[in-house]
Amino acid sequence: MKVRGHRECKDCGTRWSYYDTGSVVCPDCGSMHSVGVDERTRHTDAPATFDLTPVRGRIDEDPLRRVAEDAAERAAEYVRKRGFVDAGDLRPLDETFVAAALVRHVGGEFARGLQHGDAEELYFLSLLRDADGGERPPAxxxxxxxxxxHGLGLAAAVEAYQRDLRTYLDDHPDEHARRLSGRVRDHRKRMEALDGDVPPRDAERLLHAVRDVGKYVAEGDESALVTADNWLEGLGND
Known part of the structure; x- marks a missing residue:
């Protein structure tokens, strides 16, 4: 959506940035009567915190199923709030968002109470350890x-980013970017049709590709078009 990011309270005169607070409520007096004092700008992001500290604190006390359920819910809430167009600028698909998408899907798997071996539990606990810091286990x-x-988590992250990428391209048309983004979409849909069950390196290639498309669009780096194409070529014939 397009918003007036700089607000002024009609009751006390305080000025603040909607981009920082995500609210039209005055941060000083609490009044809901405010006006925008700038032009409307595309903005899809919102302030959000991804903190798994309380979850990690319960690992030795609660059943893994309940820990996973809590982690997945926290990740889902974070993902819902996040966007990638900030005050009119396209931002990168960051690792914290990707890790949260993985926690949401892998955590959902454990939350169903299915039996898993030591390797699966170790991977999930490794994911919980650093996901809110933007780190995750390698493919x-x-x-x-x-x-x-894992594949569905990365596909969800790619889809969320492409949604905002398309929105940004509506305001800043670029046929090269749309073409490559369309190829990313096709591969993503194939991965979803396979229920995400693809080699993790293939899922990572798709992630790299959409990031490079975003880099080209945001920075005008034409070399990113080449690398995005190379990532997609590594996924097989279009």
């Missing part, structure tokens, strides 16, 4: 039995 550590939620 080669994903157990084959978790390829599906």
């Amino acid at each position: 080669e550590e994903v157990p084959e039995s978790l390829w599906s939620p």
